[in-house]
Amino acid sequence: MAEFEPQIIAFTCNWCTYAAADLAGTSRIHYPANVRIVRVMCSGMVNPMYVFKAFESGADGVIVAGCNYTDCHYIDGPVKCDAMFARLKKMVHVLGLEEERLRREMISTSEGVIFARVVEEMVEQLKKLGPSPFKIKMETLA
Amino acid sequence: MEVLSPYKEATEVIIEAGGEPLRLCYQCGICTGTCPWNLVRGFIVRRIIHEAQLGATDFGNEEVWLCATCRACVQRCPRGVEIIDVMRAMRRAVVSLGIGIVPDALRISAKNIAGAGNPLGEAPEKRGDWAKDLGLKKFSPGTEILYFPCCVPAYDPDVKVVSRATATILSELGVDFGILGSEERCCGEAIRKAGYEDTFHSLAQSNINAFSSNDVKTVVVSSPHCYHTFKNEYPELGGEFQVIHITQYLAQLIDQGRLKFSKEINKRVIYSDPCYLGRHNGIYDEPRRVLQSISGLELIEFPDPREDSLCCGGGGGRIWMETVKGERFSDIRVEQALEKGADIIAVACPYCFLNYRDSVLTMDKAEVIEVKDVSELVAEAM
Amino acid sequence: MEEVKIGVYVCHCGLNIAGTVDVEEVAKYAATLPSVVVSRDYRYMCSDPGQDLIKNDIKEYVLNRVVVASCSPRMHEPTFRNACQEGGLNPYLYEHANIREHCSWVHDDKKINTEKTKDLVRAAVKRVYHHEPLEVKEAPVNPNVLVVGGGIAGIQAALDIANGEKRVYLVEREPSIGGHMIQLDRTFPTLDCSECILTPKMADVGHHPFIELLAYSEVEEVSGSIGQFKVKVRKKARHIDESKCVGCGICEEKCPWKVPSAFEMGLAMRKAIYIPFAQAIPNLVTVDPDLCVYIQSNGKKCGACIKFCEAKAITPETLLNQTDQIIELEVGSIIVATGYDQFDPSVIPQYGYGKYDNVLTGLQFERMTCAAGPTGGKVLLKDGREPESVAIIHCVGSRDQNYHEYCSRVCCMYGLKYAHLIKEFTKADVYEFYIDMRCFGEGYEEFYKRLSEEGANFIRGKVAKVTDQAVTEEEKGKLIVVAEDTLLGRLIRVPADMVILCAALEARADADKVASLFTLNRRADGFFLERHVKLDPVATPTDGVFIAGCCEGPRDIPDTVAQASAAAAKALSLISKGKITLESAIASVDETRCIGCGRCEEICTFHAPKVISKNGVMVSEVNETLCKGCGACAVVCSTGAMLIRHYKPEQILSQVAALTEVL
Ligand SMILES: Cc1cc2nc3c(=O)[nH]c(=O)nc-3n(C[C@H](O)[C@H](O)[C@H](O)COP(=O)(O)OP(=O)(O)OC[C@H]3O[C@@H](n4cnc5c(N)ncnc54)[C@H](O)[C@@H]3O)c2cc1C
Ligand code: SF4
Numbered sequence A: 001m002a003e004f005e006p007q008i009i010a011f012t013c014n015w016c017t018y019a020a021a022d023l024a025g026t027s028r029i030h031y032p033a034n035v036r037i038v039r040v041m042c043s044g045m046v047n048p049m050y051v052f053k054a055f056e057s058g059a060d061g062v063i064v065a066g067c068n069y070t071d072c073h074y075i076d077g078p079v080k081c082d083a084m085f086a087r088l089k090k091m092v093h094v095l096g097l098e099e100e101r102l103r104r105e106m107i108s109t110s111e112g113v114i115f116a117r118v119v120e121e122m123v124e125q126l127k128k129l130g131p132s133p134f135k136i137k138m139e140t141l142a
Numbered sequence B: 001m002e003v004l005s006p007y008k009e010a011t012e013v014i015i016e017a018g019g020e021p022l023r024l025c026y027q028c029g030i031c032t033g034t035c036p037w038n039l040v041r042g043f044i045v046r047r048i049i050h051e052a053q054l055g056a057t058d059f060g061n062e063e064v065w066l067c068a069t070c071r072a073c074v075q076r077c078p079r080g081v082e083i084i085d086v087m088r089a090m091r092r093a094v095v096s097l098g099i100g101i102v103p104d105a106l107r108i109s110a111k112n113i114a115g116a117g118n119p120l121g122e123a124p125e126k127r128g129d130w131a132k133d134l135g136l137k138k139f140s141p142g143t144e145i146l147y148f149p150c151c152v153p154a155y156d157p158d159v160k161v162v163s164r165a166t167a168t169i170l171s172e173l174g175v176d177f178g179i180l181g182s183e184e185r186c187c188g189e190a191i192r193k194a195g196y197e198d199t200f201h202s203l204a205q206s207n208i209n210a211f212s213s214n215d216v217k218t219v220v221v222s223s224p225h226c227y228h229t230f231k232n233e234y235p236e237l238g239g240e241f242q243v244i245h246i247t248q249y250l251a252q253l254i255d256q257g258r259l260k261f262s263k264e265i266n267k268r269v270i271y272s273d274p275c276y277l278g279r280h281n282g283i284y285d286e287p288r289r290v291l292q293s294i295s296g297l298e299l300i301e302f303p304d305p306r307e308d309s310l311c312c313g314g315g316g317g318r319i320w321m322e323t324v325k326g327e328r329f330s331d332i333r334v335e336q337a338l339e340k341g342a343d344i345i346a347v348a349c350p351y352c353f354l355n356y357r358d359s360v361l362t363m364d365k366a367e368v369i370e371v372k373d374v375s376e377l378v379a380e381a382m
Numbered sequence C: 001m002e003e004v005k006i007g008v009y010v011c012h013c014g015l016n017i018a019g020t021v022d023v024e025e026v027a028k029y030a031a032t033l034p035s036v037v038v039s040r041d042y043r044y045m046c047s048d049p050g051q052d053l054i055k056n057d058i059k060e061y062v063l064n065r066v067v068v069a070s071c072s073p074r075m076h077e078p079t080f081r082n083a084c085q086e087g088g089l090n091p092y093l094y095e096h097a098n099i100r101e102h103c104s105w106v107h108d109d110k111k112i113n114t115e116k117t118k119d120l121v122r123a124a125v126k127r128v129y130h131h132e133p134l135e136v137k138e139a140p141v142n143p144n145v146l147v148v149g150g151g152i153a154g155i156q157a158a159l160d161i162a163n164g165e166k167r168v169y170l171v172e173r174e175p176s177i178g179g180h181m182i183q184l185d186r187t188f189p190t191l192d193c194s195e196c197i198l199t200p201k202m203a204d205v206g207h208h209p210f211i212e213l214l215a216y217s218e219v220e221e222v223s224g225s226i227g228q229f230k231v232k233v234r235k236k237a238r239h240i241d242e243s244k245c246v247g248c249g250i251c252e253e254k255c256p257w258k259v260p261s262a263f264e265m266g267l268a269m270r271k272a273i274y275i276p277f278a279q280a281i282p283n284l285v286t287v288d289p290d291l292c293v294y295i296q297s298n299g300k301k302c303g304a305c306i307k308f309c310e311a312k313a314i315t316p317e318t319l320l321n322q323t324d325q326i327i328e329l330e331v332g333s334i335i336v337a338t339g340y341d342q343f344d345p346s347v348i349p350q351y352g353y354g355k356y357d358n359v360l361t362g363l364q365f366e367r368m369t370c371a372a373g374p375t376g377g378k379v380l381l382k383d384g385r386e387p388e389s390v391a392i393i394h395c396v397g398s399r400d401q402n403y404h405e406y407c408s409r410v411c412c413m414y415g416l417k418y419a420h421l422i423k424e425f426t427k428a429d430v431y432e433f434y435i436d437m438r439c440f441g442e443g444y445e446e447f448y449k450r451l452s453e454e455g456a457n458f459i460r461g462k463v464a465k466v467t468d469q470a471v472t473e474e475e476k477g478k479l480i481v482v483a484e485d486t487l488l489g490r491l492i493r494v495p496a497d498m499v500i501l502c503a504a505l506e507a508r509a510d511a512d513k514v515a516s517l518f519t520l521n522r523r524a525d526g527f528f529l530e531r532h533v534k535l536d537p538v539a540t541p542t543d544g545v546f547i548a549g550c551c552e553g554p555r556d557i558p559d560t561v562a563q564a565s566a567a568a569a570k571a572l573s574l575i576s577k578g579k580i581t582l583e584s585a586i587a588s589v590d591e592t593r594c595i596g597c598g599r600c601e602e603i604c605t606f607h608a609p610k611v612i613s614k615n616g617v618m619v620s621e622v623n624e625t626l627c628k629g630c631g632a633c634a635v636v637c638s639t640g641a642m643l644i645r646h647y648k649p650e651q652i653l654s655q656v657a658a659l660t661e662v663l
């Protein structure tokens, strides 16, 4: 059997982390292809619902990444994201998902290398954890 | 001309031994200008840091052993370089890798500490002897406070006055306290700064075991060095208990109205801030408050009190090493005290006590000025 | 709803994409997706023929949605949105898939890349299905500009705008404009006299038909947003009749009450009624109500000024009953130029500032060498003697993590300037204690060289202390400056009569208040944050609010002036356009779902949503000029009433689901 290849969804803010992923591209920094990026305007825009949708659709891990506290285009989006993420972590526990499947990062525009490294680490991590056990339907949540 | 080729391995040795922050140094030299050694001889602290950065450290140089870890320089360093950590790291490298020379006096003290649990090489069983006739109880689970005297007041015949005065005060006020006697070891603070990391760890472990098996919750100490390591270094090794320096405890007792004075001390007293109480741990006010509550006592200050206080020269293991006449900080201190017209130098650290007492004797000033621990003055005034 | 018809375009980007992705296969695959009516791959989608493909297909296939899979949308999304618009399609009915930066350039296995690209394209197709056309809205710009702070930055900005015949309100909180620059004697590196170059500009401000100067005033409240700010200004009572005062100063001469003058850095006194300095603009006296005995005694004592004022500008009425005025302004943009404070070196105990008489700060020394200053332009010790030796200490409070970690940028240079002035005015020896000499500007290195020629002594080492504890005969009665000469590796003690501390420039003490007034951010160092350090240095994250000069960080006069002109240009370009395009992808409220709980109002940093009563029902309403579309409100809205256009749940969820569903 082929090795398990985890699927990762990364929600990245338009201004910093998305740009960092772009920079990884322009600098040709290679990293595993397991990640798919969803662009949002601000990390503070990420709704827990989106993260659940990702797991529900078969993602094995989710990254929520945006600007540092001092670089936010909307002044304090990362603080709001932190608050959301804290709630999210609790919910994820209740649903029987391992905490390690979720990752909160702050990666600024110039940190293409860090973006690549985070993806690498996450892939490693998820390979250890194995496929996500979470397939429940959003309806049961609603 | 001898050409220097940077030797990365030497830098790495120091960094590995805990000198990590040295990379931040931008060579401003305020450390040199601040270091008390430069009052008595040249000691270019900045250059030592730069040598370490470039791997040009001369491990055989006696300068490796000079720093008294007084923290004057660290307090001023604009880049936050933990200069003491760098000095300690160089010593560690010498001690553990054998790439330099450990001064004889230090080697002997280190051997004593490792073997007997105290620098004087006295028998461990005799550690409680200072209190023999005082009728103190041995600490047992449930006792409120452990009094931990430090090796010097426990063994040194001249410094026992400190531990005895402290125990007398506590007994008279009915404080529920005990001692551990032969169960305790040297705290290890100074030997660690002298580069003996392994010795420190085994001492700390032994004390932590003794404390936890006796269920110790609060320790009162006479030495700021014990205070420092118990408070800041033991917790990482699993030693979780409350530490109070005796001057803090006395101030507390005064505030609570438990400690009252009945006798006057009509003397001019000058207080010397110990580096490890003041700069290292920010305790400046309590000892002064204690002294000021003694009636008749006139408290005066050195020209450089508190944060700028001059070191006695005894920290970082220097207490065990020979300092030639003319280079002793404590001599300068005694002169300053005399100039200010003090009758008594009040100390709050056993190392200061030893160094000032030696200076007073060798300077032949015993007739005009005395050295006393704060606890002695308190006991006298009660 | 009309039938959705999607066109998909997969770009080769030469070999940049096609080299590691099988683009033809992706295009073929896309054609099989629901609602896709045309799918193509092309060498360079961003080229004119590439864009024409889209435009033609929109007509030919009646497309109402477009997806391009190519480079990063941060590069070419605007290009393709534009193509859609030119083809007759609303630009928001477009979606972009990033298959270059996020795929072909970062992974190497062609097979895997092709699969990933399919995922990305599928997700874009699913997302675009839910896109809605958005209206691009515009709002008018009020052509008036508010400039806050009348230092050289504010003066320059105000003049640039007013010379373009646009109205400027210049608010300065001190009785006169001029800022720190008017306190300086001569300016490095050219040594031209500060007053001589600044007072003409100040006078221009004073009588410019397009500048309304509100001195001795402070902004109290700001509301609204870019293009239409409303501002309340408190014009403090000077306790004189401004229309009558001719600035003759006879009142000042006769007033018997004094305090140390802030303008003279405490080296001279000023009266209870005063003009801070001779060339003040406006040239009016101001009464210090805390010091004025007439006011304090409620008219019972003194009143000397009333008697002597021939213009009758001071009366019992003005002294006792004049109150502050609130002035309301409407402006389209704001330039904040509030400058800096000089760091107070008395917090550094070892330098003896405040303890020893002849330890001075830079600004004190500036006043001393100024011909109109307290010593009449003489360099004198407290006891009136001339110094024989002067030490100048650099980096006092700068480059030091105990105080300020940053470099204050001007101290090396003004330290050199002092060496020159001391040489010019006295016979004293000069010692410059520095860590690094930073002489980066035009003519600066040359100035350094000139001072070396003039015989200043340079000692590389951060001073450890300044003390009066002499150890040699020579040191007696002097201040001794102790440092390591790090180049010699030796401790050095320099006996000096005067010590000048090159104190850091720091953020204004009230920077916090000003920041919240104008919705500015502050950096860790306390200064105001620019929108982009390199590429947008005078804009701020708040549209329509610009910053200039030292409120953004320490800098010299040339940089301050350049920045002020830049800020003025930004304001003028806004005015010249006359309107602003509002962000379309912003919040909107589904009023049928909103329960008026106010969570959105609470979380929004930009105060865009407000819960209001509509026909007796409490609902949230979003101010579209304030909303930036960050989306925080939608996350906290528990009813799903708050929606971010173009980032609606169905749009994002369909994309997310599509990214993983097949595997
Ligand atoms: C000792 C010293 C010497 C110097 N020498 C030189 C030199 O030789 N050459 C050189 O190029 N640079 C020199 N500089 C730097 C120079 O002073 C600055 O570059 C320049 O003054 C910055 O101007 P500014 O308008 O940004 O700030 P400021 O001069 O500080 O002006 C700010 C103005 O805003 C006003 N203000 C503040 N807050 C408010 C508020 N809330 N509401 C209304 N008004 C407000 C203030 O009253 C002030 O008038 C020197 C600096 C120092 C400290
Ligand atoms: S004070 Fe700090 S930065 Fe300066 S030379 Fe010493 S270690 Fe380096």
Ligand code: SF4
Pocket (backbone or CB within 6 Å): B031, B034, B035, B036, B037, B045, B066, B067, B068, B069, B070, B071, B072, B073, B074, B083, B084, B311
């Ligand atoms: S800690 Fe004290 S003795 Fe050691 S280098 Fe610093 S100033 Fe000198």
Ligand code: SF4
Pocket (backbone or CB within 6 Å): C589, C593, C594, C595, C596, C597, C598, C599, C600, C601, C609, C611, C619, C620, C636, C637, C638, C639, C640, C641, C642
């Ligand atoms: S959070 Fe949602 S429900 Fe509450 S007021 Fe705002 S839009 Fe209405």
Ligand code: SF4
Pocket (backbone or CB within 6 Å): C586, C587, C603, C604, C605, C606, C607, C608, C609, C622, C626, C627, C628, C629, C630, C631, C632, C633, C634, C644
């Ligand atoms: S999207 Fe952001 S800026 Fe707009 S109303 Fe919501 S929280 Fe405020």
